[in-house]
Amino acid sequence: MTAAEPEPGMTAAEARMTARTRAWLDQPALARLWDRLRDRLERNGLQVRGRLRLDGVTAAEREALALLTGRPYAGDTVSISLADLDAQLRTGAAERGLVEVVAELRGPLTDRPAARDARRATAEAIWTATDDALRSRGLADAAWSRPWLDEVRRAGTLARLAPDNGKRLIVQAVDVMAVLTGPASPDPAGMPGRGELAERVTGTAHGLDDGTLLSRIVLRALARSLELPTPQDARSRRELWEAAGVAVDRVSTTVLTLGLEPLGDESAVRLLRDRTRAGFETHLTLRDLTRITWRLAPDTEVFVCENPRVVEAAADRGCVRPLVCASGNPTTSVLTLLDALHAAGARLAYRGDFDWPGIAIANRMIGRYAARPWRMRATDYEQHVATARDRGTPLPPLTGTPVDALWDPELTPAMTALGVAVQEESALERLLTDLIPPCESPQ
Template structure:
């Protein structure tokens, strides 16, 4: 705040800024900020030293006794205006202790800005029919608690949250069965922000969207570059078309396209194959009649199946399915394949299985309550330790008895623990 009176003399300033008045000005600075810069109320000082008492008496023109004193801010303001300072309390405190912040006004402004951001987000969510989605409310609350948007200019914050909703609206609807129709991250960013770099790692928009994606997919927020890439891929966004692959074994599509012939040759040789998204866009999928494709979560299953000479079609999604994995499975499903899915018996594994089984009407592959109980009993007979279940339970939509059984036994069973049973299925004619 700029002083309104004559310039304070160096001598007056030095006297006011003496150490024996330092505590007074510090306390007044805090009090005026809490008062909204209004000069009212009283200030109490405890443990006043003799030197402080003498300086306060000279400042206010009244004697004090004891080690506690109380003074009215309005009286001190009047005293300063008629004394050597020739300016009011707010101006003197600003001169001695620096600028004052109107805390109530700042608090009201933050609340108004937060409400404007929430209102803009609500309007955007409603416009896309996403206001009642399970992820939207917790996501907005998480963004609010983080406080990042509150530090932006209000218009910038509103624009950013609406852009985040625009991105989510394009990712939470039905996925395109055409691999070429899946957006790349740069394409999606340009569509929403006007620049291909709008969703690059490190941008605030990218961080906010990834938190929403983690909520919508019921997975932890990403903590590093790899997990960020995997989350984009799981949401159907290709970060690029060559670096992420899907692991396969035994796929033998029909046709004479070069990519199809290469895959068929590797299958005949008993080799596993990593397919990129770029590979998949080069293939037109035609399959032998009544093809069933078994889908697993852990690459160890594919490795063991290849070692044993398994020939049944097998696809590994390597955890939460990436865009590349989903593109392949979508194409196989569209070509008439029946899918069977097997994953981990833990809560993230059940959430993934819900999505996979629901998306493809897949057959649960040794994923029922009886299978879980058998795996646990076998592990305990062998003395194999099983990790405890962590996180909130997830209902297994394909088997109402599975989640209660897992809750009772309280342990997780990873897919590779049932490797011999899975291999037996893969080796069956």
Template sequence: MSSDERALDAGTLAFLTRPGLTRLWTAARTRLERNGLRPTGTVRLQHLDAPEREALSLLLARPVTGPTVTIGLPDLDARLRASAAGRGLAATLEELGPPLTDRRALRDAAAAERAHVWSTARTELESTSLSSRPWAARWLEDLRRGGTLTRQDPHTATTVVTQAIRTLAALFPDGEAHPAPVSWGRGELATRVTGSAHGLDDGTLLSRLVLRGMALAHDTDFPTDAPTRRALWRAASVSPDEVSGTVLTYGLRPTGDTWQEKALRERADHRRETHLTLRDLRTLHLKMPPGTRVHVCENPRVVEAAADTARTAPLVCTSGSATTVVLTLLDALAASGCAFAYHGDFDWPGIALANRVTRRYAAEPWRMRAPDYEHLATRTHLHGTPRLPLTGPPVEAAWDPELAPAMEASGIALHEEAALDLLLEDLG
């Protein structure tokens, strides 16, 4: 067994671990880990106290008398080898623990892995129809500079950028941004490229990379909301799923003469609710009678009760969130000149949703002011209804600065069903 492999004897270990040497070992460890574990350069210790000066003097075999000392790591390495430690600085620090980390080697390895990601991506790009297109080269360079993939592990980064290139090559088989000869369903395209029908779903890293490339190919801005994302997919001959998401409606009576408008009026006449998809809304001409006032609620129970009691006012339900299909319908109704009244849950998510709808459509609050909340809170208390605690961070109501303080003071959340009888009166 070599001297560097033998364990330190108890006396040497006790000396090297004395408190007066702690700062030296910390500084030396930091320097070695930066230097590729080579004992080069110096460390400087300031504001030395008496125990530190004594310990350093014994270790270095020279007097340390001032408040500051500069120690050359080559000298320290040689001194340790010649001492009872019988090993160099790196081996000594390993023995004292914890193990040293060669940070320079880690940086070099990480840099090599990143370089491999981009060399693989460039090779993949050059093998496709995109190789001669300036927009594709710019897209790849923007990705490299932007750091989006740098935050991923190398395997994930390589996989995603390769899949993105293959997706764009499928969409632009000759590299040009015109409708592709093949029309894709987004799930079908995702399955071909990734093996999963959800590989290009909104919010995935792959979909963001592909959309960025598509935007460059079409010389347009990167889409920042669901409608513009869908428009960009369609421009590349990709059909997003437009049938799974629906918006719940009741009592809509558009004035058009197509079978769709007639069907809506007939369902309204028969007091039946209607679920509309994005595909419906793309072809539906929602021209409404002048001055139509549309009530917007949050919970489907309001629509159900309106139908059961033969109410006549037009009603749209967000079902708890302003999804793309909900906003698409409300946008179309707003464009036809409709005015809106909004009611939702008296809890913080409900207020946040109400803020979004009232701001976007200048909607009138519908029994959603502080007195309305206080009346309902009092009524539920008198009826002995169990209290539902109000939880989460408060949200100020854009239409009534008194509402949030009233809700905080009471501490009760009230769902829309608590006001159902009052809402039905208004829908008559």
């Protein structure tokens, strides 16, 4: 091959390889060589070193390779020095080195080792920024933070983003968790809605909408912080936001009530009082709760249950004692109502399930409101278990890590010894007797 004059319209770089030279180099007999060289050079970091071996070489390939390298070959195996081929190309018609020729024939080459190093550097920059954010927000020692970060790293999603985008996103996730769980986080009842939270952290009210990468990362952190499963559908995502004290909106989630009779003459108060006197249960939204000024009769006691079945049975029996259902782990709506009732002077009595999650929730509720345990002492648990066994009713086994019941030091040892869970609705008859006047205070 000999050098040729530049063709009209060619750039200086293109002038080094004429169409005729390119066509010769791009012939089918050399196709396997360039394909193999592309892979080798990319793996080598575009370094021209080593030898390339081709097996099963055809007569047409052998002839073309001999003309390309200036060396005769015999047999069906050919070994080519990359450095020698590079020198031959530079002094031949191509007038450029091996890397440039392969790029001309097979498209731009990627320096794979350099790309891997760049990805590692990008990832490390992301995790360094995350560690800095966790420390500055007081979350570095949170039990959930390290497992969460390990999970996000394994997913690899952030590493595939542009570096600045990856760092921005993970730091925003830390900022959200700082608002919800950090040392300076607000009282759960005063948490912002999801749109307000998103606007505060991301600058847009839609920054935490379902389907955004930020919301998925935050929900993974929330699930770990609350020791709940990672949500898999729209309903479980909403429930997890609510469990963290964040209202997705102010109308779709409610708190179930029965027997509430606030004082006053506002329209919202009259409507609630009318439903109560008619014996109806009422679902109150967050918007409803903001419309009511809570004033209560002196010495009002409000019972709080965990399972909606208690409210349903109480309504069927005509119970009139005030009753609020937490529906499991209390949501923003539940806490907003209970905070308002507590601030208005109500005494609260709390009852939940006799299992470890139920004890954990009861600890929070009893501690928050100085509530009276409602049939939730060791003697109540033992009585429930004995009654169930006398009736031949199977009880589910206790699972998970034991939780100390802060209001009764004998309860956790009793539950551990008997090893069974008692759901709230299993004690329905005893609970209903406390809700129907005249009513004796439970022991």
